[in-house]
Amino acid sequence: MQTVAVLGSTGAIGTRTLEVVAALSDEVRASVLVAGRNMSLFAEQVKRFQPDLVAVADEEARKELLMLLDGADRPEVLVGDDGLAACARYETDVVVNAVMGARGIRPALEAVSRGARLALANKECLVAAGTFIMAAARDSGAEVIPVDSEHCALFQCMQAGVHADVEQWILTASGGPFRTLSKADLERVTVEDALRHPNWSMGRKITVDSATLMNKGLEVIEAHHLFNAPYDKIKVLVHPESIIHSMVEYVDGSVMAQLATHDMRLPIQYALTYPQRVNLPWPKLDFAQYNQLSFAEPDTDRFPSLRLAISAGRAGGLAPCVLNAANEIAVEAFLQGSITFVQIPAVVEQTLDSVAAGRAQTVDEVLAMDRQAREHAWRIASRL
Numbered sequence: 001m002q003t004v005a006v007l008g009s010t011g012a013i014g015t016r017t018l019e020v021v022a023a024l025s026d027e028v029r030a031s032v033l034v035a036g037r038n039m040s041l042f043a044e045q046v047k048r049f050q051p052d053l054v055a056v057a058d059e060e061a062r063k064e065l066l067m068l069l070d071g072a073d074r075p076e077v078l079v080g081d082d083g084l085a086a087c088a089r090y091e092t093d094v095v096v097n098a099v100m101g102a103r104g105i106r107p108a109l110e111a112v113s114r115g116a117r118l119a120l121a122n123k124e125c126l127v128a129a130g131t132f133i134m135a136a137a138r139d140s141g142a143e144v145i146p147v148d149s150e151h152c153a154l155f156q157c158m159q160a161g162v163h164a165d166v167e168q169w170i171l172t173a174s175g176g177p178f179r180t181l182s183k184a185d186l187e188r189v190t191v192e193d194a195l196r197h198p199n200w201s202m203g204r205k206i207t208v209d210s211a212t213l214m215n216k217g218l219e220v221i222e223a224h225h226l227f228n229a230p231y232d233k234i235k236v237l238v239h240p241e242s243i244i245h246s247m248v249e250y251v252d253g254s255v256m257a258q259l260a261t262h263d264m265r266l267p268i269q270y271a272l273t274y275p276q277r278v279n280l281p282w283p284k285l286d287f288a289q290y291n292q293l294s295f296a297e298p299d300t301d302r303f304p305s306l307r308l309a310i311s312a313g314r315a316g317g318l319a320p321c322v323l324n325a326a327n328e329i330a331v332e333a334f335l336q337g338s339i340t341f342v343q344i345p346a347v348v349e350q351t352l353d354s355v356a357a358g359r360a361q362t363v364d365e366v367l368a369m370d371r372q373a374r375e376h377a378w379r380i381a382s383r384l
């Protein structure tokens with residue numbers, strides 16, 4: 001039996017992971033679960049999957065969970081970021097990291113340092129601390145299997161050749177809900193508009209990132225770390241249908257593409273069962289539904305977040321950590337109604353300009369820079 005820790009089990013990726021675990025229940029057991037504050041859903045998950053260990057965001061959530069579990073078998077309940085890290089450290093075969101944001105750094109490191117397979121949805125940990133996480137995985141021999149749909153696609157396309165023969169890693173982007181809007185129209189979009197992704201149903205933060213194209217910028221940095229890909233060989237291609245999840249072009253001109261439905265259960269099950277493939281009962285791709293697949297260059301004039309991310313990635317060191325922290329704050333401020341959509345990249349750019357991002361020797365320095373950049377970004381957002 002393969003044991004799995006699901007970090008962020010009440011979120012969009014987490015709930016789908018538990019669907020996959022349930023479908024594979026003869027071979028896979030969710031022995032560790034972590035959630036934030038949605039205790040009514042979490043209590044149901046705990047009752048159904050009977051994990052040995054769980055963690056929640058804070059003491060208030062813990063009390064609520066214990067009350068909801070009254071009478072049921074209660075696992076040990078840990079609290080906060082230390083609890084999250086302890087859950088990643090617990091002896092499972094796989095850790096599915098599906099929390100949002102830089103909070104994912106510590107558990108990612110814990111998982112790879114002890115040699116567990118890291119099924120990685122949380123892209124922000126690689127953006128901020130990818131050098132440290134990938135080095136720790138190399139040292140322990142841990143596998144990092146991407147769950148992010150584009151990187152899962154690239155990972156599969158890479159099975160067809162070797163790193164030295166790759167001409168380009170091509171990341172597809174839906175273009176988000178505002179793909180066709182003018183700059184003037186973008187000034188007027190609402191939170192509700194931004195949360196209407198054309199193809200995917202996801203958590204609020206990543207959905208806004210898709211609308212600004214920051215998601216694709218974060219994914220460029222994620223690809224750089226996962227595949228040891230130089231930035232000048234990573235290309236972003238707008239593909240509104242999101243059917244081709246990404247492609248790898250080899251030096252001979254052959255292009256390998258991975259195609260599938262918009263269903264995150266596929267990359268999740270691939271990360272759990274790799275190198276095996278299994279037939280689970282989700283809908284399969286029906287080509288007859290698509291009479292065209294289209295492609296275009298991204299527009300970094302209307303969507304400057306993509307340009308900011310690529311340039312922070314190229315700068316390296318702590319710049320991607322600052323970019324990520326500022327973006328998390330800017331998206332939160334947008335979701336709260338404190339800033340407009342077009343002010344999101346403005347907050348990120350001003351934070352990058354105001355923080356001296358050098359090089360980090362340790363992950364603690366990355367975490368310290370993450371905190372510092374957040375403080376700057378809040379101040380900048382509150383002045384806009």
Ligand SMILES: NC(=O)C1=CN([C@@H]2O[C@H](COP(=O)(O)OP(=O)(O)OC[C@H]3O[C@@H](n4cnc5c(N)ncnc54)[C@H](OP(=O)(O)O)[C@@H]3O)[C@@H](O)[C@H]2O)C=CC1
Pocket residue numbers: 007008009010011012013014034035036037038039056057080084097098099100101121122123124147148149200201202203204205206264
């Ligand atoms: N959704 C998708 O299709 C994709 C997501 N990703 C990446 O996966 C990650 C998760 O995304 P998504 O599932 O959409 O996000 P969600 O916001 O839906 O889920 C986030 C999860 O983290 C939990 N959480 C929040 N705060 C804490 C805390 N303090 N301690 C522990 N857990 C906490 C939430 O718990 P609660 O709700 O109980 O508060 C929830 O379970 C992100 O990094 C995203 O970029 C990547 C590719 C696709």
Ligand SMILES: CC(=O)[C@@H](O)[C@H](O)COP(=O)(O)O
Pocket residue numbers: 148149150172173174175176200209210211215216264
């Ligand atoms: C499902 C997934 O992996 C998301 O990252 C998705 O790709 C977002 O879509 P866009 O960022 O391309 O709009």
Ligand SMILES: [Mn+2]
Pocket residue numbers: 148149150151219
């Ligand atoms: Mn993605």
